[in-house]
Amino acid sequence: MTTHIIGFLFLLATLFSGCGDKDAKPTHTDGSSVVASEKNLAKSDGRATKDGSDLETARIGAMTGTIGEFYVEEHFLDAKHLLFDDINDAIVALRSKQVDYVITAYTTALLASKHNKDIGLLPKKYINEPAAVAVRKGNYELVEKMNAVIHRMKEDGSLADLIERWLEQDGGEYDGPKKPAGADAPVLKVGVAANREPMCFVRRNKIVGLDCELIETIAADMGMRVEYMDMKFSALINAIESGRAEVIISNFTVTEERREKVLFTEDYFTNPQIMITLKGADDMGQDDDASGFFVKIKKSFYNNLIRENRWKLIVEGLKATLIITLFAALLGTIIGALVCAMRMSRNRLINGIARVYIDIMRGTPLLVMLMILFYVVFASTGLSAMIVAIITFALNMAAYSSEMFRTSIESVDPGQKEAGLSMGFTKVRTFIYIILPQAVRKVIPIYKGEVISLLKMTSIVGYIAVVDLTKASDIIRSRTFDAFFPLIVVAIIYFLLSWLLGVGIDYINQKVSSAK
């Protein structure tokens, strides 16, 4: 155990010593002035190592499902395309030289370069197509209502104010609509991808941004209150098609392809796409990099956990991860026992059903199963994402645990059963008093592994808008543009959880073994 921890710390140290150069000056992070930094960057553009002349054949990264992706696909045919879910992942790829350029929204690019001194912008802007609110197909009434509000906001200049405020002053102290609808007002379910500062992001553990203020204002005007579902950008269309969300707003550009799936309101903002790239070493200028390892960690610690109470996000995520893991393990074990009983049945139909169930669950990727259950099977039931996650993981756990139970029961010497029967125990009591205790003891070590791997598998629930540990770290990363620290923190937490789970199961095992 000790060796594990030492190894882990070593890994940690290695990672930090290699990446301590991207922390921002504290004055910048709070978005004191976007304009100012834009000027800085304008100067540094010319100094970027790559100038865009090789775009035709370069490796270009884009965010999955965004307009930037479509653009590169169409216009840079000979370039190699790489897809990311998050701008931070793309920045890490830039740094590790896996891509040469990344195309992203102008606003995102500004922030990225503000937080990362080694990231520069190319001057050329692509696609001047505007963003609009997407509405579920068929709901023309909502589109019209929203259009009216947007139109009025354009007329009276409040939209322009709003945009300027978010682009230049980080939204100021915005904390919700001025005239909010009551708590019992009808709910407008809004799908967002809250990793796109300043459009839509998490600040002080709350989803805010240009998009958010706009949709909240519109909703308040219509007498509704907004409920957000934060998910991957690429899953937004799914959410609206399956009815999980009524509208989506997330710097969502109007395209013909998207028009086939959703309705668009009037546009409200034009956010061109732009290329970012890595600056050469000599372009970096003087860096206050002299600070030591521990100072860097301290800074990262402050930025990622203390500022805006971001640790609360981690705690929330931890709660979600634990709830999903524990309930899924419990439910999965119960269903697993049931499936195991079916699988061992002599009735060929029952046996066959169990077999097919096990094969299906084991033969499909869990993430795919999770999305199918959330966006297709349970879409119309309105079951919360958390419940769907628990069900999915429980079903998966059941398939694996049932086979574990079966093999461990079958591995008990048949003579034990005969001995029990010949003493006068009935079949059932022989199973309970003789077979089961021995099977349990055999299964516990493998079962422990399965529960731990379940804990780790829950890290995919971010796909269906549950904020778990992993998703919490994604959210923090999308704000701090710190690619490593949140990941390491979360990795350590997962590791400790696995370890505790293991110790807990071992403890139960000992109790069971020493008791009768």
Next chain:
Amino acid sequence: MIRVEHLKKNFGQLEVLRDVNANIAKGEVISIIGPSGTGKSTFLRCLNLLDQPSGGEIFIENENILNKKANVAKIRQKMGMVFQHFYLFDHLTVLQNVTIGPMKLRDKSKVEAAERGMELLKMVGLAEKADAYPRNLSGGQKQRVAIARCLSMDPRIILFDEPTSALDPTMVSEVLGVIRSLAKQGMTMVIVTHEMSFARDVSTRIFYMDEGVIYEEGTPEQLFDNPQREKTRIFINRIRNLEYRINSPDYDLYALNSEIEAFCQKHFFSPKMQHNILLLTEECLQVVPLTGGLDYLLTYSEKSSQVSLRLILPASTGMIFGADKEPDTISLAIINGLTESLTESVVDDSLIIEMILKK
């Protein structure tokens, strides 16, 4: 106490018990002997329905246990069973092994069950192992615990299924000692065993099973000293016989050879004799066609101190050493050199080749 009528048991196509009839009175100790694969264990396992009989009737204390309404679990509580491989409950201590039955099935309190359990463990000489787990016991100790476990249910009858076959020779006597003392106490017992001398002095009656029936039964004196029927006689003489069944040309020569060697050593044959027997066996099996299978029977007669080898083949094989064939091969020459006499005869549908080895 036990009455068995026309008991049948098939395993698929294989007919193991054809027609078993028996009557066992209270206090009797029955030993069942016979060659392997003649259904001794199956018969025993049918008595407590671990194997479901294919036909016939079994009455235990006048209750027909094959009646669908019979409470099998209740009946089994009256009939303990001791297995060749012990089957102690591995997850329980020795004491728990002998208390679980009374506690769960007889609603005895833990204290009561433990008291009785310790008494039983004392009886089998293992009181000091009460808190050990089965995995820490020797084979003989395990079997004695298994007997104590059996007794913990106060059975009226105990069935022993080859209780010493899985034991090291040094541990056989400790187990037999316990069984003997049970016999003295008047326990009704049915014992499947290969320990002939034990069977002889502990039993009130012996069943010799063969061909799926109780082929011959009687007191130990009758059966061991004066067996009436052919197969019984051969079996009783088995100590002087080596039987081996070859089913196909792909038989296991090494297994056969090692049995021959063990047989030779048991009877203190000279190394030369052992060599001759091995050689004769090998040559015969080269000459004789094995496609129809073959029974190999090596017999040592103490009276005449003669060793004879008998091979039994299907009659359809046709004469092999017959007069019309010249002993022109080397194998035949060797066989003739090793044997004093060689006779070949067809009885019913079998071809029997009988050879007496030169001394």
